[in-house]
Amino acid sequence: MAQACALSLLLFTGASQFALVGVLGAGGTALAAVASALMLGSRNTLYAVRLAALVPLRGPRRLLAAQLTIDESTAMATGAPEGQHARGFWAAGLSVYVFWNLATLLGALGAGVVDPRRLGLDAAVGAAFLALLAPQLRDSRTVRVAVGGALLAAAAVPLLPAGVPVLLAALAVVPVLVRTPKPEGPS
Amino acid sequence: MTWAAVLAGALGCYLLKLTGWAVPSALLERERVRVGAALLPVALLSALVVVQAFADGRSLTLDARAAGLAVAGVLVLLRAPFLVVVLGAAVTAAVLRL
Incomplete structure (x- = not known):
């Protein structure tokens, strides 16, 4: 407590x-x-x-x-x-x-x-995460990252110790970051 | 062990906040940093939903938690407030376990 x-x-x-x-x-x-x-x-x-x-x-x-x-x-x-x-x-x-x-x-x-x-x-905790996530799904890019994170975590649960699947899901942002253009000159 | 995690997490998250107040904004307002910080929570929250609703140790299962999540999903689509979504999931799972 x-x-x-x-x-x-x-x-x-x-x-x-x-x-x-x-x-x-x-x-x-x-x-x-x-x-x-x-x-x-x-x-x-x-x-x-x-x-x-x-x-x-x-x-x-x-x-x-x-x-x-x-x-x-x-x-x-x-x-x-x-x-x-x-x-x-x-x-x-x-x-x-x-x-x-x-x-x-x-x-x-x-x-x-x-x-x-x-x-x-225990079900409420998952729902809380969903409610925190939903307002951020504003465009197709964030939806792709969310789906990617979910799939990575689901695939990793049987293979890796608890806690690690969530960390692994962070990799879902990599494809988007690679495609983010570097800004031209000072902004 | 748990106290160490609580205190380390608290200190780290505080320093993350303080960094933003203290560091020159040019350093953190680059496009890639901005996009990364906006998307990282999306990937992690989505993974946390999956793990919290379906993981049982090292296997994936469908139980009362999944039903709770489905109800939460419908409530989110109906734009219900945060507390209603969370309570809806909890009540669903609790009733199924009676």
């Missing part, structure tokens, strides 16, 4: 948290679990680049802002009207942080009382 709460307080990136727990729960090594979490967390780096341009911050506030850099706060900051970017970012970041951690605490308390499988919670 303390571990679930620590994940929400310290890691605070839904997809990475679920991945870390999912890989460990399936019997994967700590290394595979952390690697999956980091790969899923890499998009936050790009969010932060965009946020740093919209919300100028220095020193300790920047350290705090880094922790709150997630899908929701980035969406609110970039979607906010001119001059309101910082407000959108802090409002979304802080409120999601508070509610996410409260929900984690309640969930962790409940897990000690009933068997999560009887509640279908």
